[in-house]
Amino acid sequence: MLLLVVIVSILSIGSLNGDAVIQAAFRACPGSSGSIWTRPSYCPADPSNNPPQQTEIMDLIAWTWNTAPKEQACPFGLSRVLLRFDQMTDVIPQDAIIRSATLKLFGVGSQQVNGYAFSYFANSYLNAYAPAHYGPNRVNITRVTQAYDMATVTWNTQPSSQGPPAVIPESNMQFYYNIAVDVKSLVDNMLAPGTNNGFLLQFEVEDYYRSMNFFSSNTKDDSKRPLLEVEYIVSCKGSATKDVLLEAPIVNVKN
Numbered sequence: 001m002l003l004l005v006v007i008v009s010i011l012s013i014g015s016l017n018g019d020a021v022i023q024a025a026f027r028a029c030p031g032s033s034g035s036i037w038t039r040p041s042y043c044p045a046d047p048s049n050n051p052p053q054q055t056e057i058m059d060l061i062a063w064t065w066n067t068a069p070k071e072q073a074c075p076f077g078l079s080r081v082l083l084r085f086d087q088m089t090d091v092i093p094q095d096a097i098i099r100s101a102t103l104k105l106f107g108v109g110s111q112q113v114n115g116y117a118f119s120y121f122a123n124s125y126l127n128a129y130a131p132a133h134y135g136p137n138r139v140n141i142t143r144v145t146q147a148y149d150m151a152t153v154t155w156n157t158q159p160s161s162q163g164p165p166a167v168i169p170e171s172n173m174q175f176y177y178n179i180a181v182d183v184k185s186l187v188d189n190m191l192a193p194g195t196n197n198g199f200l201l202q203f204e205v206e207d208y209y210r211s212m213n214f215f216s217s218n219t220k221d222d223s224k225r226p227l228l229e230v231e232y233i234v235s236c237k238g239s240a241t242k243d244v245l246l247e248a249p250i251v252n253v254k255n
């Protein structure tokens with residue numbers, strides 16, 4: 001039996017049997033990202049029941065609203081980001097083997113406000129201007145494990161998610177912080193029917209002051225929209241081995 005396995009493996013290396021390594025790139029479709037917000041329940045205008053605004057930015061922000069400390073009236077607000085690539089599972093077969101998966105996000109920039117560079121975006125929940133990327137802002141990316149509707153989801157109805165997380169490292173610049181994160185371990189578990197519910201992004205420590213703002217799925221500049229690059233193997237027999245993969249022809253599928 002062992003001998004047989006070895007022989008099959010060697011034959012596979014020597015003669016391509018039709019297995020293919022495919023490189024695909026998926027841009028987040030409009031409407032497939034959003035920020036959900038919360039503030040302490042005693043605050044006026046608590047956004048915990050508000051669905052995401054369809055803006056050009058996905059904001060991860062934990063900040064004070066006033067200059068007051070957290071213990072005082074309504075100083076603190078916090079967001080998380082939901083992001084999906086629904087088309088991925090329209091393309092990648094359920095029994096494909098993921099070889100690599102990389103999430104690329106494009107950091108927002110700055111504009112000059114009274115001589116200072118601030119994030120050029122501030123939404124209705126956060127009227128304070130903040131640098132686009134600030135503070136000890138490591139971000140956990142986990143796999144969402146429940147279906148939800150981006151148009152109606154809120155902080156209070158947010159889906160559950162599962163780690164261990166992929167991590168966006170703390171930013172090394174305040175603006176235009178572009179990142180590429182290895183999300184293979186998350187995408188590995190997104191191919192079965194009903195399991196591609198995307199990603200949840202949240203600060204590793206959800207306390208102020210920190211911000212991490214990326215262009216969203218809705219930004220007008222297509223090249224800035226979130227990108228998921230996946231390299232995967234489709235096997236003739238559904239039994240590709242590591243040896244086969246190295247020999248297989250690569251097919252590029254550009255979005």
Ligand SMILES: *[C@@H]1O[C@H](CO)[C@@H](O)[C@H](O)[C@H]1NC(C)=O
Binds near residue numbers: 163202205206
């Ligand atoms: C982020 O991930 C780390 C490591 O798994 C964990 O210790 C931390 O609690 C996570 N943060 C949140 C807010 O879930």
